[in-house]
Amino acid sequence: MSKSPKKNKANKSDNVLQTTSSYTYSIESYSKNEYKKVEDIVFDYKSTSVQWLNIYGLNFDNDFKKIIIQNGLDEFLINLLSDDDHRNKVIELDNCLFMSIKAIHYKNEEFLSEQMMFVCGPNFLWSIQEIKGDYFGHIRERISDNKGVVRKKNADYLLYLVIEAIIDNYFETYEVLFEKIQHLKDLSNVKPSPEFAVKLENNKQDLFILKKAISSLRDAINRFDKIQLENFETNYFSELKEQANFMIDDIDFDLQQLESSINLMFNIQSHRLNEVMKTLTVLSVIFIPLTFMAGIYGMNFKNMPELNTANGYYILLGIMAVMVISIIFYFKKKGWFD
Incomplete structure (x- = not known):
């Protein structure tokens, strides 16, 4: 079953800068930004460089409000960021877009959910994550080492890479679940029993949870087709929709095979009876x-x-x-x- 990590209310009194990282990059340069106070966090809209601001923790409401106001962002973001339980969705605002993702992690044979929120403009990406530690390390490495085309692109391409990393994590989760169900599909050497039926049903439920997560993310990605934000390229996200559809098709196929295994098991039991x-x-x-x-x-x-x-x-x-x-x-x- 999917469940959210417990939120640490003590974060409200912590210094948001302790959980903040920021990078600025362009074709020619790359730098890591250091801030002494929240007021120093300013997005340079006139610059050709891209700035990536990442914050771990959801309980910095006052600091989020300061960042929004001092950067002239749509004040509706104040309400959006104060809510720490969003579904997967994309909202176009005056000068940026807001995206929330209810990401899932599969650890110790259990699903855990994490709220992620993104505020993206033409030359900045502000990412907020509930849990410290993520799957974006390879993106930071590509930026710092100038690998690929990421430093030649705007913040829209960075958001694409971030969402792709989340989908890649779902693929890794699917591969783990796929390995677990492989031996359950072949009943030739298995003696049907109540315990075996429970194991089959549990694996079905895991696949359903993963399918629900990727389907919801795909629906949110579809919203990018309607985005009309200036200097924001939406063609990148078509590839993400294809990846999500491929995974959903694979999950549906495995669910059908598990359903067939369950039906075959009951038929075997009925025959023996x-x-x-x-x-x-x-x-x-x-x-x-x-x-x-x-x-x-x-x-x-x-x-x-x-x-x-x-x-x-x-x-x-x-x-x-x-x-x-x-x-x-x-x-x-x-x-x-x-």
Whole structure:
């Protein structure tokens, strides 16, 4: 089951700068920014460089408000950033866009959710993460080492890389779940049992949680098609939609296979139960008439002529043997022993 990490309310009194990192880069240069106070965090809209501001923690409402006001950002962001439980969505504002992602982590066979929020303009990206530590280290390395085209692009491409990193994490989670379910699909060497059924159902639920997360993220990415923010390129995000669709297709295929495995398991159990019932039926049909005859001649009445017959015991055994042979022959003719 997916659950959110506990929020540390003590963060409200902590210094936001202790959890803040900032980088400025362009084709020619790269630098790491150091701030002594929140008022120093200013986005230079006239610069051709791109600035990436990252903050860990969601409880710095007053500091977020200062950053928004002193940078002239849409004040609706104050309400958006004060809410720490957003669904996946994209909202276009006056001079930037806001995106929230409910990311999931798969650790110790359990899903944990993390709220991420992004404020993006033509030349800046402000990312806010609930948990310290993320999957963006390789992006920082590409920026600092000037690998690829990231330093030739605007902040929209940086946002694309960040979302792609989140989707890559989902792919890694899917690969872990895929390995877990591989042996569950083949029932040839598995003895169906309640424990096995529970294991199948748990793996189905894990896949459903992952599918829900990636489907919601895909729906949010679709919103980029309607963004009309100046100097914001939306073509990058078409590739992300394709990646999300591929993963959803793979998950759907695995869910169908697991469903087939569950149905096959129940069919195997029903077949085994039918075989048991058939065996019990054959034995009952054979022994019920024998028991009936034995019960009759086991009664303690004085006037039973058959009891005085010299070969009565052997005659009765012969009749019983003929009955058993006849019943077995009948069942074999009907194909019950095939």
